[in-house]
Amino acid sequence: MLQQYHTKLKGTLALTDSYLTEKALQKEKGLYKFIWVRQGSITVEIDHQEMVLSKDDVISLTHLQHLEFKSIEGEYMTLLFNGSSHLVRFTLNEKERRQLDQITEAMENEFTVSDSLQEEMLRILLKRFIIQCTRIARQRLDITREKESGFEI
Secondary structure: OEEEEEOOOOOEEEEEOOHHHOHHHHHOOOOEEEEEEEEEEEEEEEOOEEEEEEOOEEEEEOOOOOEEEEEEEEEEEEEEEOOOOOOEEEEOOHHHHHHHHHHHHHHHHHOOOOOOOHHHHHHHHHHHHHHHHHHHHHHHOOOOHHHHOOOOO
8 A cells, every 4th residue: 555645845645555666755855654553563774773663563664764675575565755753663552553543544634635635634634643653752761841942853
């Protein structure tokens, strides 16, 4: 599954469960990524460091980081967009997984709508996904108010 939207300002928002085979997406070097392992595990290499991601692990990548899939023994979803910053990794609990499931399901549905409001709705859903991931990461990484100014997902 590949769902993609191109904005009027040449931005891109894509949702796929087959990033490994989506050569056109891989060539778009300015895209930021969230990778969410939905089932099983995947092994990736990020900037020459191998990492095994398991069910409900989420990582965020900037356009500057080199990503290579080494093995896939499960299902994953990749959210790509023009945006912002650091490698962050965390594992979802059941409630958090359901929250992100709801957002990505709404996103999948919105990709099928073709009207003047589609772009704005996709932006809103992307923001919800990023905000939810930021909240989860803050909790996992124990980001206090004092440390918050340097924290951005």
